[in-house]
Amino acid sequence: MSNPTGKQNPVVLYIGSTMIILCLITIFTLSNKIDKTLFYFILSGVFAVGVSMLASVLSGRITYKNAKIKATGSFAILIILLLYSIYFYSHQNKTFDFTIYLLDKSKQLAIRDGMLQIRFRNAPREEKIDSHGSAYFRGISSDLQNDTVQVEILGETGWQFVNKSRTADLLLQGDHATLIVEPDNSRCCLSGTVINQYNRLVSGADLWVKSSKVSKSNNEGQFIIELPLDLQNENSFELFIRKGKYENRVIVNRIQNPTLRITED
Structure with a gap:
């Protein structure tokens, strides 16, 4: 006399079902947190074992064309799933x-x-x-x-x-x-502002660095000096400024967008 399918081997049934459920949970929670290769093979292996365990419980209870599926079918399912997983991965991992x-x-x-x-x-x-x-x-x-x-x-x-x-x-x-x-012209030039001793903007001041062309400050006191190629990778410069009879020399840093001061009559 045979037992109902669910009671034939409840431990195997529970373990197989649990493994499949864990696979599904893992896919939705950990797929982006585990190394892809390791994740794929662990998941496919656990899933294959879980399915084969369920198949071993169900085998002998299912009839196909008057013949019962034997327990050896579960082993065949395990092999087929593992081989398919390897084939699928090898073609997806190009x-x-x-x-x-x-x-x-x-x-x-x-x-x-x-x-x-x-x-x-x-x-x-x-x-x-x-x-x-x-x-x-x-x-x-x-x-x-x-x-x-x-x-x-x-x-x-x-x-x-x-x-x-x-x-x-x-x-x-x-x-x-x-x-x-x-x-890349981002290092082509040096810019800044010129003010006088009263903190007022100075226009028309001459400014230059070594071997550069002379530049003049505009009505807002702003200036742009075109740097020679041999100075474009430098970050600090000796800058000369002149207005009328007054002249000044300062060390400036391009990052500071410097404000320069010169005496004005």
């Missing part, structure tokens, strides 16, 4: 290569040296910009195809993207992309 070309507005090679960084979902990766003005990123996970990533030019290359920044967004579509760059 990678692709991506090349980024950096050209100027006339579509000529611009940057021939330096480093380019891509931030893949907050995971940065750097590659060297070669003599052809391109950076080659190998082995990118296929699930990043068609993602938008952030690209950054590293170091003092003298170039920036057309958005006036060293960073730009890029769509990872296909196997290559071209980004347009332009000269």
